[in-house]
Amino acid sequence: MIKPYGDTLNDGKVQLSFTLPVPWSEAADEAARQLVVKMGFADVQVAEGRAIAESFSFFVVYAATPQAIDFESLAVPSVKTHKMTMEEIDALIEERVGRKVRVAGACIGTDAHTVGIDAILNMKGYQGDYGLERYKMFETYNLGSQVAVEDLVRFTKEKKIDALLASQVVTQKGSDVKNFTALVELLEAEGLRDSVILCCGGPRMTSLLATELGYDAGFGRGTLPSEVAAFIATRMPHRVG
Amino acid sequence: MELQIDRNAVARCRKSAAAIADPVQAFIERHSTVSVERSILRLLGVDGVGPGDTPVPNMIVESLDASELPNGIAIPFGRALVQTGLEPRALGERLASGGARLAQFGDVPNEAARGAIVAAARAAFDRVLARRAERNDLMQQLPQLPPPLLYMIVASGNIYEDRTAAVAAAEAGAQIIAVIRSTGQSLLDFVPYGPTTEGFGGTYATQANFAIVREALDEASRRLGRYVMLTNYASGLCMPEIAAMAALERLDMLLNDSMYGILFRDINMKRTFVDQHFSRMLNAASGIIINTGEDNYLTTADAVEQAPAVLASQFINEELARRAGMPDRQIGLGDAYEIDPNLEDGFLFEVAQAQLARQIFPDSPLKYMPPTKHMTGDIFKGHLIDAMFNLTSVMTGQTIHLCGILTEAIHTPFLGDRALSLENARYIMRTARHFGDDVVPKPGGRIERRAADVLSECEILLERVAARGLMQSIEAGVFADVKRSPEGGRGFEGVFERAPDYWNPFEELLS
Secondary structure, eight states, rough: OOOOSSTTOOOEEEEEEESSSOOHHHHHHHHHHHHHHTTOEEEEEEEEEEEEEEEEEEEEEEOOOOBBGGGGGGOOOOOOOOOOOHHHHHHHHHHHTTTTEEEEEEBBBBOOOOOHHHHSTTEEEBBTTTGGGTTTTTEEEEEESSSSSSHHHHHHHHHHOSSSEEEEEOGGHHHHHHHHHHHHHHHHHOGGGSEOOOOOEEOOOOHHHHHEEEOEEEOOOOOOHHHHHHHHHHHHHHHOO | OOOOOHHHHHHHHHHHHHHHHHHHHHHHHHHHHEEHHHHHHHTTTTTOGGGGGGGGGHHHHHHHHHHTTGSSSHHHHHHHHOOOOOOOOHHHHHHTTTOOGGGGGSOOOOHHHHHHHHHHHHHHHHHHHHHHHHHHHHHHSSSOSSSSSSEEEOOSSSSHHHHHHHHHHHTTTOOOEEEOOOOTTGGGGSSSSSSOOSSSSSSOOHHHHHHHHHHHHHHHHHTTTTEEEEEEEEEEEEHHHHHHHHHTTTOOOEEEEESSHHHHHBOOOHHHOOOOOOOOHHHHHTTTTEEETTTTHHHHHOHHHHHHHHHHHHHHHHHHHHHTTOOOOGGOOEEEEEEOOOTTTTHHHHHHHHHHHHHHSTSSSEEEEEOTOOOOHHHHHHHHHEEEEHHHHHHHOOOOOOOOOOTTSSSSSOOHHHHHHHHHHHHHHTTTTTTHHHOOOTTHHHHHHHHHHHHHHHHHHHHHHHHHHHHHHHHHHTTTTTTOOTTTTTGGEEEEEEOOOOOOOOHHHHH
């Protein structure tokens, strides 16, 4: 069993900060303390409490959690296959697939933030790791921003896309989840779901969430293009085989 | 601080920028767009929505016969004003409800129509000037704190929540409030109507939403004893209309870039060039400071490599804005602090770039954008990077300072995040207020060498663009590695060539 580590094993110490919609006063500090107690924490210390606007107060609180996690029993899938270079990935595709793999990427729904999908697809890549356009064995289509899921599915059908990368950054009001789900449903309705490797990406994406949404893989913040490339390359032989 | 820079190179860059602007300007003068025509109606007072929430200005412009559009909306609308005797707004409603059609007033002589429009346009222009005078008075009574002016973003999707956040940010020290637009509004070929409470990643820019936040900030300004500015976003398919609405609701700034929509939103370049020009004419008259969008070059590519492109874009934006009649004090050229924090001496490069812009554009209220690309979930590190950004800004005398937020990479800022951000900026700017005045960069040192490199690469880039032409250069992917064709992109169908009798009543008033 593990607990947060402050300065001693299993002391359970955490830091919290939050805002309360009241002017600052001693009573506001006390409200912050009681709130953290109600959350189930012990040893609650309001380290800082002050006004940040006329009717809002900000708090920094230290506290100890009584909760613990059985780390050994956790099973979390990881899409990070062993690290492969661009050359290895190209060679794998050439040998096992025997033709270029067609990859399409887009920011879906109303999302106009193409930073993530561009980092993965553009020649230049991200942090010195080349994007998929640079690979010999990928034929890459970057459809850009604000692509309707209907258009993406139509494109997938027309171009016989092998791997589809759907990206969304905006997370307000759960619109990302709705659009990701809509894409899966539409692919299923068109009978295309099993013929594509379906990946999603965004700053809050995790493998677990991707699996729940019905995707083959999910890529979060800090993903390198070669990680996405390796995932597609290792999955492809099963599809064509 | 003062860098030794090659003044002759700066003069050559301006000369290239003028050569780049010449053919673009000639194109602009021969064309108009549906958005320019709609903004004429909006200025005259036409507003509201018809069936399916279509804005009345859209309905009226769309109702014009394709053969009549090249003459502009003013004369047909003027004929209807004469014949019906209605005020512009009431006439708009009549036309939108189907109670009348522009085509039925063809018998009214042009001169009468022109007279009716001139009177209405003068009245509209006076309203714009009155709003401007009102701003000047308020700024006299309620002086701002010295720059860098702390610029804070709110964006909840709900204008009433935005109002609360805007007032709280002003109380925490913000001097400029921006209400971020709903994602994708730049691609709508109409301006939504009324107060809105739903949006994606932001809140729709509507005239009613402008008024709601303006009123709240005016009240806060009086209470705080300092004028709090309000800004929004014009770049997109409705640049001139948003400029008109902003003039009427006394916004103080607008994001208005001559190329942003083309490169980063795939809006047609001809549409954008024509729209930016008329919108900037309006901004000039209404005393609105524009903010250009050079930060976008840096968020989509490597910041060290793109530095010359940022400077080149600043020269082009300056030239096109001057041609729209904007004085330098209203041209807020953009830049951003986006160099990889892992790069040794990255801070020195940032200082070089910011100081270079300060010296080349001494009267521009430079707009400095915070780190976003290299911000991560590590909010503690992010807060430190923001502190270095704040230091660069105060020591190089930036004017408009968009405060970086420690949770940039995580979510739309919490109210508390904004307060922490403002506190960071206020602390650094207080403790280092006159640092820039007292340090002398080592002659020939790293900072000066970097500035010289950026300037000389910018000069080469501008010469290349001037030789090839701006539209052709964009087509060839010279800017931001993005290729756009002159007839491609959104909104091209809304561009039209002016007929010999084309008339825009505001062009005469504004120039």
